[in-house]
Amino acid sequence: MTDNAQPGRVGYRDIANDLRRQIDAGSLPPGSRIPGENDLMSQYGVEQPTARRALDVLKNEGLIAAKRGSGTFVREFKPIRRVSPDRLQANTSWGSGKPIWNTDVGTRPRTEGVTVEVELPPAAVAEVLRLDDGARVVVRRRRYVVDDKPVQLATSYYPEALVAGSAIAEINTGDGGAYARLKELGHGPTRFREELRARMPRDTERELLGLAQGTPVILIVRTAFTADDQPVEVNEMVLDSAAYVLEYKFTTED
């Protein structure tokens, strides 16, 4: 309890602020257990609704999370690093810059639950791919998983006219994946645009990604273009924001 808090006059915000200060200061480090409702009731002299609401504030801020049956803990941020453009990773001139957030360098999500369908595209995707009315797309859906925890949902759209009959329309796209197949078809992508935003998850996203309360999602829409500027793929990704740091590297010419 802060020194100036008086028993009986403590509000849920005071308790939340107090716990947040301890988390920020490191006296409640990542992974440590937070006092429960009963602890807070006796420690601050408040009723249960006040204690519960204080914990809710910190849950909604994504600072703490309840683990079923074992209490409430300070959340850890040990994300995967997703680097773009990926090929530059090998470029040694980029090797030495220390990153601001530590990440699980070795972690690579694995793909799970791949499905392939032929569908009419959503209007926005049809526009980006410059498809005529009624033109269909091959849709590849899958999720990315780390240690059995889903971290990303991804849906890729390819013009059916471009990829019908290729391995892109099969579950297994073969060595080098969809981009290698597009290249064989004479439509290899060489330029990429990624558009990003962040928002709170919809119910379905929260369930599919197993998101804790107070966890936003990052939406990335990646469009792949050929050298002659033809869009050949739109990939819509939904990322668990607690599982990723995104890194972009670029140069500026004078």
Place this chain on the structure above:
Amino acid sequence: MTDNAQPGRVGYRDIANDLRRQIDAGSLPPGSRIPGENDLMSQYGVEQPTARRALDVLKNEGLIAAKRGSGTFVREFKPIRRVSPDRLQANTSWGSGKPIWNTDVGTRPRTEGVTVEVELPPAAVAEVLRLDDGARVVVRRRRYVVDDKPVQLATSYYPEALVAGSAIAEINTGDGGAYARLKELGHGPTRFREELRARMPRDTERELLGLAQGTPVILIVRTAFTADDQPVEVNEMVLDSAAYVLEYKFTTED
């Protein structure tokens, strides 16, 4: 009310789901007014706490927001587009690709409240800038504002040893800004790394950015390197996620 909902048995989740469906379907379009607590109470036959909780769900999801004294409305997403690398914007070969999210192309945030201090850097910044213990930094803080609404907080750190006595240590950095001054000093940045994550805002961030409930922030840490790989600036940005779409463009060599 959904057809299978029975008066007296409707929960706050049913009401939230019902309203969310109407928002998704467009029958409650962006900017339209949402029924208030009293409307929901009579429409669904529920008590006030249930109606309030249903609205809270949608506020926490960032789908609706209360405007003081005038009701609750479906939120609009008309963001600013922030393109990296910026110089490529002029490259006509990138001009034609239709984006997935419509953005206010003409909107440029203006800078406000610039302060300049000489300080000891946070440990993480000192590491990224490869500073010795006790080495100080010039810290430039400012916010970006659109139509009097703050959309971004930014804090840039420069090694004091590098920029002392230059306009980078003044409020007004002069034509071309800090990067032009760094170049004159023989430390012009040519390579950039941006690291991104998203999370719910801290109280201070929520206040300074005037964020509605259910609005995450995007954190970007941009590090600028010279051609010989020396880090010369770290810029920590906190963005209102409802105000921005970030766009990155890059090519992949074979």
